[in-house]
Amino acid sequence: MSSSQTASFDPIRRYGFMVYGPTALYSLGQGAILPLLPALATDLGASLPAAALISAAIVIGQLAGNIPAGWLVSRLGERRTMIIAALASLIGIAGMLVATNIAVLGLSVLLEGFFAASFAVARHTFMTTRVPYTHRARALALVGGSFRLGGFTGPFVAAGLLALFGDEHASVWFFAACLVGVAALVAFGPDPEEKARIADRMAEPRVAEEAADPVAEEDTGEPVSAPVTERIGVFRTMHRHRALLARLGTTAASLAAVRSARQAVLPLWGVSIGLDSQTIALVVGVAGAAEFSLFYASGQIMDRHGRLWAVIPALLLMGAGFGGLAFTHDVDHTALWFGALAVVIGVGNGLSSGILMTLAADVAPPKDPAPFLGAWRTLTDGGAALTPLLVSGITAAASLPVACGLVGVVALAGAGAFLRYVPRYAPRR
Template sequence: MSVADRADSVGARDVLWRFGPMVYLPTLLFALGEGAVIPLIPIIAAQLGAGVATAALVASALVVGQLSGNIPAGWAVARFGERRTMAAAGTISLAGVVGMVFAPGLAVFAVSVLLIGFCAAAFGLARHSFMATRVPLSFRARALSLLGGTFRLGMFVGPFAAAALLAVFGDERAAVWFFGVCLAATVVLVLVGPDPEERFAPAPPAAASAPLVRGDAETEDTGEVVTGSIPTLGRDGVLRTMWRHRGVLSRLGIAAASLSGVRSARQVVLPLWGVSIGLDAQTIALVVGVSGAIDFALFYASGQVMDRFGRLWAALPAMVLMGAGFLALAFTHDLPDAAMWFAMFAAVLGVGNGLSSGILLTLGADVAPPSDPAPFLGSWRTLTDAGGAASPLLVSAVAAVSSLSVATGVMGVVGLLGALAFVRWVPRFVPRHG
């Protein structure tokens, strides 16, 4: 029985519950450990002799590893399957943890961080590919929003776990060992738990996961939605997959990258803005924390909206809220009540970010070839990760030559342009369903 037929008989909640030990729990463990380590990477790098700029560069190795790992991960998932790729990524990440703990110098530590980022890309793509092929279209967005929410929960709780470990052991490397324990538990769970690839076989393309952009093996992706029967496709390589689907990647993919960029800019702009208007660290942390709490509270609502009304009904409000929030914030720096405006627009950005939870995962699953999604998703995730990595650099560059207010306004314009791109390309590549 396909997962679509099972969904009809047991309901969406029961099927999502069955994914818990296969997808959601490993995701939580991986994100919990990674969230504990990320804040401490620059600190450990500084202990190994790095200056401020070098420590920031070492911390960015995690993002560089993830960017460079997406496309190879697409090849690995297509060749070896989701379960083996997840287990291998977790095991290799353990080598990175050992390297971080026992690094004799900065170079070994940086390579270890890069390796963990590379493996995080493989782990994430394997989960994404599994959900894209096993979850029925009728509640795909809810399932993927829950996946995104699980990751956010781990990243939110991780720093608190690191703080507790520091209080007990007084050594930053205790958090790295904690990441290692999480990774070991993840690998065990993936290997000894029920095999998701056997328990939930991929649904037939014509049933549960009909592609929203189609084409046969000899047809290039021109960007138009093609109707008709769905052929059985052979597995294409990563580069050929990128070329065949260059239309959707260069259009909807760029819109998705703009969303990722605006999200990433929020994490950079809000703390800098608080410092710039003279707030103390405790107040800034409180405002950013409340914004994050609003963001986390809305993650499942985003999936509900996308499944019931269509993808655009979540993507457009999210981008408009974040774009307008950044743009309005840019004009409040020198106002008498700057702190009040900062808190208010931080909340607006939290609402917008919460409404965007799961959108990138869902759109990627929607437009991926159902017979072999992994190579396409590798390209899709590379685009979105590149958007997220580029926006802090853009904020830094504009602020350096002008001001933080101008940089914030630029990100607002990026958000509003991204909203227009979603209006233009989502209906073309992802016809309304829900």
């Protein structure tokens, strides 16, 4: 991308209909059904552990779908994969609507997670191949912000639909409508590559552009995927980049684990110190608001000062927050400590917005990034999925403060690992 393009690059305008709008709409629909999955399961006779397993099936589906999604994006391109993923998710919706037992419901939720992975990898690949390095963190932070906006507002939509229809399946129908809208936006929305070409023609003469880039005159304008000269497959890609994935990828998984711990630990902590549900919800909501308010600031920091200037403070803040909780369970004014430290954790989480996608885009093979991104997301999703299980196990074996302390240690260890591996594998350009 030329200097004139970089100077005038506006990812919001260029990719709004292709990425940000569909992401917010998809996460809005998904956020409307996630809180109701346990209720749908118990209505079919599931026990509490079985209902929890149904809720976890969407994460398991994402884990299983990341690597196949990398293969699919590499073969079909980003735009087609997003459309296919949105429409194929309707299979899971149909299963949720007609389910008469928890096995069918669980399989349907698993399919939702599987196709959600395809959508996520395609979206990530699209931004990796099209956004210049100077704007990459902001553009991907906006992806994360779009997802968080939908996830934040989805439960309120679910509550409204429940009040209006009195049936949890209304949210499932709402998600179906969102999926159709996502497919329509991606398929029929303005072509971002056409916008880019118009901007190029206005910025500099066409002849100069062709002289600088001989391939430009052969550009067909097809927005499906960036030109690819070599596809080596998912598993060969993983083998070729095994050292990077084992080091920086595992480090990224530690950040995903710490971020996931917030959702697992904070509600449990509120219960353990005797707070009522309304107070816990208020504290978690305030922490979530602090987190959401910082997602774009994180991208600005990473683009202007480097990736480490966002991820290290984020991990230090979250480590301090979880470590502080470990020592404040039985002190005076424990509720005030809980509220303050929850906000600290939320601020740290907000500063980390977009960092995992940005680092993956920085180190992914430029010619065919999708297989690598699928492997990367498998690692990070795995870290996030394992955290609630580890917190539960450590709490049962020792105590919740011990679990919080260990999460804090993981955060500090992750900060050290980022300091070591980011300069080695993703030096600032």
